[in-house]
Amino acid sequence: MSSAIPLLLAIGLGLAGWLVARARAWRFKSTAAQGRLPSLPIYHAWYAGLWIGGPVLVFAAIWIAISGNLVLQHVLSGPAASALPAFGMRRDAILNEARNVASGFADRVLIPEAQGLVEPFREAAALYSWIGIAVALVLGLAGGLWAFTRLKPDFAARARVEGGVLFVLFLASLVAILTTFGIFVTLVFETVRFFGMVSPIDFLFGTHWGPDPMANAATTDGSRYGAIPLFWGTIFIGAIIAMIVAIPLGLMSAIYLTQYADPRARKWIKPALEILAGVPTVVYGYFAALTVAPAIRDMALAVGISNASSESALAAGMVMGIMIIPLVSSLADDSITAVPQAMRDGSLAMGATKNETIRRVLIPAALPGIVAGIMLAVSRAIGETMIVVMAAGASANLTANPFEAMTTVTFQIVAMLTGEASLEHPATLSAFALGFVLFIITLVLNIAALRVVKRFREAYD
């Protein structure tokens, strides 16, 4: 836990600097002409606080990330580490145990070899803890010195603090962007490894999916990695069955809520619909698996469809559609509400009925927004995992029969990553290739949807 000390120092030093700078600025104020400063004392305080706390905070974040590794390297370079096995699980276990005992998580070693490493670990941890504290102090003092030399009665602290705030906000938004980028890079990296073993042609156009995690990785059979059945299952469940349920129901509920419901009904129905969006997908999953799927199978058997399975694309797709209704409905609601009242009045004044006005004026005018909502819904549906894991089944069938079990890209990602194969095996790596394709599809859908929404907004501003 010693690696957290720089973090505490960042807060402590920053606060101290803040208080001192404020006191100093108050003194400036009492000596300034008419008792007024260009910047309020509080801004002097923040200026100093940011200069002290900021660099230390950044250092602390980096330090927390790397200090564990530095300690380990230090121990490994010492004489006590020479007796360790060169690599493998036993080596990791010994190191882990020694570290745990050294930092007090465990009170005694179980593996005898670890005993000799406890003391080196303890020493290294102490050493790096002191290094961390020293660097944090130096950084804090340097920042403080810089800030305090600049604090003068006529110093424009306010503008500097504004700039600092801007920088902090920029960093915050950068985190999300960098994360997306990082995910993308990881996916690309693993996907390239997978395509080194299985040809992209086999993967993208093959129609048989049956990776064998036990097969020898060196002689991978590319014909077992045809992902077409998975893409088809994903599209059939997420983009076809789910949308057949979600689009009409979502659109009609949006029309009812915006055009017909009186305010009291709207006050109840809209939040109720939004609760539907808040139900965890795993709950939808067992609703689909335990209630809907058996009911559909019984119904199918009753009308004479003999090959109906207890896990079916229809059950997963329908429940997914219900899950998507609030998304479609709320985006359609927004875009119908955004159609100017003047448009409705114009139509009504022509003698159109409410229904004609909705069909001929409101829906066409709101169509771009509605289409964008549907695109977002599709991208949500094809990325959905839990419902298909629980209700759609695992068999990669290339069929258009909704009563049969089907599998999707997301299901196979789960199955491959949690399978018995090692991380180097093509069966496991195929999960990354599948994820990559899914990522690209949803990215394209989202970008397209956002562009449509943007164009729609411009039309009425």
Place this chain on the structure above:
Amino acid sequence: MVTDVNQPTETSESAPKIRATDVSVFYGAKKAIDQVSIDIHTEHVTAFIGPSGCGKSTFLRTFNRMNDTIAAARMEGSIELDGEDIYQSGMDVVQLRARVGMVFQKPNPFPKTIYENIAYGPRIHGLAQSKGEIDTIVEKSLRRAGLWEEVKDRLEDSGTALSGGQQQRLCIARAIAVDPEVILMDEPCSALDPIATAKIEELIDELRGRYAIVIVTHSMQQAARVSQRTAFFYLGNLVEYGHTSDIFTNPREKRTQDYITGRYG
């Protein structure tokens, strides 16, 4: 509350097109219009003038029951169109609005093509069976609205791509495409520049021969230019109603005189 409503003496006039009797309109508990009675005649332009918030637009919207779309609005009194009470139960609002067209303050063409904007009314009212008949109506309406020469080569362009003045004439063309008897205009020029305004005023003057036109306006010059009769509203009351020339040269009421001479408003 109405102290002196001067119905102009009619000599050669037949029955009024619209007769409003003791009309009051409420928004919730607030009274927006207080027992107004007025006669609107065909082949005339009637102007409603008065300061903002005096209820003239609200009153105008009672003639085609557009206030029905506002949940909190309630109306008392009676309005007759050709002697028939338009607020009686069983009155078909769709038919009423086909007979009483409306043009709004801000041009509000539908986000459809110019052609489809005009064809909208005839289609919903079933006025034309074939494509040819609709073509005829579209051309006739655009010609009457003085827009045909400007748009005949681009009927498939979006109505919203036209200039503000053209959009407003498109809306007038849309209104006359269903062959109404009355056209209500709610400050039709308030969003337009002076040149576009002049064109609309010219158009109103041409249309007068066919329809009863009621125009709400903030501009007294506009009322003086385009209307034959003028009604002055103040705080929900009809203060004075008469021939436009009389109202502007020889008002009976001091409040009218104060308003038209710019003492308030």
